[in-house]
Amino acid sequence: MKTIIKIAWRNLWRNKLRTAVIITSIILGLWSSMFFMAMIDGVNENRTSIAINTYLGHIQIHQKNYLEDPKIDKTILDIDKVINNISQSSEVVGYAPRTLIDAMFTTAKGNQGVKLIGVMPAHEKNVFVIPETLESGTYFSQFKKPSVIIGKALADKLHLKLHSKVKISFQNVEGDILSYAFRIEGIYKANNGMLEKTQVFTKQETLTKLLGSSQTYIHEIVVKLKDIDNTKNIQSVWQPKMVSNAVKTWDEISPDMGYAQEMMSTFTYIFMLIILIALSFAIVNTMLMAILERKRELGIMMAVGLNKSKLFMMIMIETVLLAIIATPIGMLLSYSSITYFGQHGLHFLSVAKGLEHFGMSAVIHTNLDVSYYLGITALTIFTTLIAAIFPARKALASKPVDVIKEV
């Protein structure tokens, strides 16, 4: 076997340029597909992270069926028990009880249907980034009279400025339409145009007062956990303790987010597969050229006693050596570039608006799990092995008696 490996290795370097070209192709193919996967993963992470930190959280609790039929009186049941359960968990970073009301935002420039969200500022700060990342204004610390925080997109659409006065109309629990004037205290940016247009925040105590109720309507509690991977576990622990309410994870609340991740993951594998298929054809082509050039030599080797299985092995080893040389270099190159752009980010400033519309930041931080490196290394070597079979079989077709005649 040692001799077969030695011959295979030396055969590889007979035509240095050809070997270098095919090895470079494998390296570039691996790098481009790995980097693309890391970008897609970075986009997904980025989009998910923005959604979780701006409106989704990791877990949301509502009264059962609230999401299907969001009526004002469908508040979370046994609220004290629910909050007690949440606050006792060591996995929780923070929770934000919210009042949710459908409202109409009216200005001289136009109208916009919005979700008016009554928040407890101290709690919001533990769950969401909006309180800390206002583009302008303050977060419920300036006005004693009713005030709102609105999104940048809504401000742009309705030409609103900080401290402008707006009218917001909504129904109370009895179904009466109420209209109140609010000051714009702050304008937030969430890298999500749709969110910025439709989510308007006000203080929960203000909203309760305006609704003319002594009861605080808590329709939703958004929970942020220490570790996103624990979401399902926490859900399974909490749900039996909160039977009247629904405990849902972020990907259940926003299935499109989960589907997008699955879809992008599938696309990246398809992309990887296309690259590997293209590479395998390049490998087959190179090896066929190498074998046709050595047809006579291979026949002579069989004439003097090299059996077919060893000859087959020799060609397979020769082909796999290409992958064994190229794969670690490709992986190293991928790891270096993915780590670099993971730290410094890839800046897509020219398409920032478009990306924001889809809930993404213009700076993508590449990211790829270590399992991909291992999986793709195995996949590359497997593909090379498959690609080696055809040239190896072709080599076996050399008949000693025929090649000896070719002087």
Added chain:
Amino acid sequence: MKVIETSDLKKYYNPDTELEVRALDGVNLSVDQGEFTAVVGPSGSGKTTLLNIIGGLDKPTFGQVLIDGQEITSFSENDLIDYRLHNIGFVFQAYNLIPVLSAYENAEFIMLLQGKSEAERRKRVNKLLKDVGLEKQINKRPTHLSGGQQQRVAVARALASKPKFVLADEPTANLDSKATTQLLDIMKRLNEEENITFIFSTHDQRVIDRAKRVVTLDDGKIISDVLQKQPEMQTK
């Protein structure tokens, strides 16, 4: 003791057609251990075909080949490869060394395939390369050796496996007269000192003159079989 025995050996190309070619047409030949036999004849007379069939590289249309009493024409392709590995040494007209291996590694190659130990390989290959006068060229690859030197490596490779006999197809065809004389001296010495059986096809009169036995083929048939004993000649 008979090493090779062929009986009624026939090899037809395109049989039963208008283009039928009778490369061998009923060849009966027996070769004893230690012979130094030249197979001669004009181009197309069947010399190479006969050597290929005796060497298990080709199969006859009809007839038998017995090597040490064992019939080999019914062997499968893989069995024939294994048989060649352990029993037959080959020297080809175009040398056919493995270009990526050194002279030493080329000579060692067949012993490696046979699974011989490193010590045994080293001892035999060094001796053979010394015998063929290449002890100073062992690390050179074929491209750095002359034609004559390459053919001497091929002889060393053919003998490394301790074969029952060596088949050499036109071994001197690509060599100049000096290299031809050197190669013949080496083969002759190995034949006489180690009793190695050589059968070679040739057109070269210098080779024919050194052979102990000359078998002449024409149109696939043996037309003469002469034992040459220097200085006198003897008909078998």
